[in-house]
Amino acid sequence: xxxxxxxxxxxxxxxARRLLVIKEMYNQAILCRIDGSDTSRMIxxxxxxxxxxxxxxxxxxxxxxxxxxxxxxxxDLWKNTNQICQNKMTYILPYExxxxxxxxxxxxxxxxGSVPSSSDLLQFEICVKKFLDEVxxxxxxxxxxxxxxxxxxxNIQIKNFLKDAELLLIRNNFNQSVEKVSVAFELGKHxxxxxxxxxxxxxxxxxxxxxxxxxxxxNIGSSFGSFGGTREVEFLxxxxxxxxxxxxxLVRDMSEMRRTISNELELLRSINDILMLGLNYLDYNKxxxxxxxxxxxxxxxxxxxSRDKSISNTKDDALFCLNFVFMALQLWRV
Numbered sequence: 118x119x120x121x122x123x124x125x126x127x128x129x130x131x132x133a134r135r136l137l138v139i140k141e142m143y144n145q146a147i148l149c150r151i152d153g154s155d156t157s158r159m160i161x162x163x164x165x166x167x168x169x170x171x172x173x174x175x176x177x178x179x180x181x182x183x184x185x186x187x188x189x190x191x192x193d194l195w196k197n198t199n200q201i202c203q204n205k206m207t208y209i210l211p212y213e214x215x216x217x218x219x220x221x222x223x224x225x226x227x228x229x230g231s232v233p234s235s236s237d238l239l240q241f242e243i244c245v246k247k248f249l250d251e252v253x254x255x256x257x258x259x260x261x262x263x264x265x266x267x268x269x270x271x272n273i274q275i276k277n278f279l280k281d282a283e284l285l286l287i288r289n290n291f292n293q294s295v296e297k298v299s300v301a302f303e304l305g306k307h308x309x310x311x312x313x314x315x316x317x318x319x320x321x322x323x324x325x326x327x328x329x330x331x332x333x334x335x336n337i338g339s340s341f342g343s344f345g346g347t348r349e350v351e352f353l354x355x356x357x358x359x360x361x362x363x364x365x366x367l368v369r370d371m372s373e374m375r376r377t378i379s380n381e382l383e384l385l386r387s388i389n390d391i392l393m394l395g396l397n398y399l400d401y402n403k404x405x406x407x408x409x410x411x412x413x414x415x416x417x418x419x420x421x422x423s424r425d426k427s428i429s430n431t432k433d434d435a436l437f438c439l440n441f442v443f444m445a446l447q448l449w450r451v
Contacts, residue, residue, distance in 0.1 A: 128179075128257060133268070135175040136257070140264045142168040143245065144440050150238045151433050159226045162233045165245050166223035169216055172249060173198045176256060180205050191220045208255050215244040262287050266443040272451045275304050279446070282439055291435040296422055298435075299408040302442045307414050309394055309449040395448050404441045407434045 128136075146164035149157040173194050177184050180201050189197070195213065202208045219241050225231040233241075250260045267280035278301040285294035391401050407430055409422040430438075 132175060132179050136264050137269060139168045139172050140261055144436060147242060148437055148440060150235060153235060155232045158233055158238060161238050162223050162226045165241050166220055169245060177201060211251055212244055212248045216248060270446055275301050275451055286435050286439060291430040291432055294435045295407055295430045295438050296409045298438050298442045300411050302445060303411040303414045305446045305449050305451045306394060308451055313393060396445055400441055404438055407438055
């Protein structure tokens with residue numbers, strides 16, 4: 118498809134990655150606005166404005182690959198981009214006043230420390246989404262939903278699960294989206310841990326090293342089961358019965374202690390693994406509360422998932438999970 122002599126379907130890898138970053142910045146702005154803290158709302162405003170500015174510069178370099186972009190004020194950037202759109206595609210950029218208002222709000226955040234309200238940010242989000250979609254469609258023949266994080270993932274198996282998750286999110290199938298992204302995460306984690314093991318000769322795990330040191334006290338109880346049951350010890354009578362009761366109580370308490378220690382070790386193992394994988398533990402905890410458990414990841418990644426059926430994910434939940442997993446996969450370079 119051509120407009121004004123420009124082939125608008127031949128997007129270079131550089132441009133495609135720019136568009137992906139723009140979508141990621143937009144999504145991160147939504148998540149920051151949802152978080153609701155003063156700092157997060159300030160960051161959300163920055164991200165929205167940055168997405169627009171980067172988009173304008175991407176259009177400039179796409180329509181005129183020889184252009185050199187140096188430091189430029191936003192009004193001049195808008196004017197130059199609009200001019201090249203008119204010259205090469207007879208297209209005028211929409212929502213100019215809204216984008217200028219957003220940039221003004223961003224300047225107040227950066228230079229005056231003002232905190233935009235959640236309602237203002239929501240309106241900015243809506244305007245930016247409309248702006249991105251309309252201009253993307255006019256220049257690149259696609260919308261924001263047509264830009265997939267999965268396209269930059271190298272591992273085919275992970276790419277497919279992440280692509281499915283993105284499509285399901287677009288179709289408002291939030292639980293299924295989270296299920297697919299859970300599998301993508303566990304696959305990425307599995308391959309990264311294999312890489313760590315190969316590089317260091319092992320993959321450290323606190324629970325695997327410590328569990329053999331914690332005896333199973335439930336088995337100890339069986340050795341006391343015959344106390345008071347033979348003629349040789351009948352003369353001990355009530356005293357032996359009391360001893361047996363006391364020992365059984367001790368075994369029960371020690372078994373409970375073993376379970377507690379095992380749970381604590383499992384928590385430490387999880388923290389240990391996540392730190393090795395370079396993730397934020399608080400974000401990981403939030404993700405795990407929303408995601409699915411995945412079993413036998415090596416052989417049946419698409420057949421073994423489960424979680425509490427009472428959990429129901431919202432669109433915000435699915436968006437958080439998608440962004441968390443995509444950032445992890447980028448970090449792991451899978």
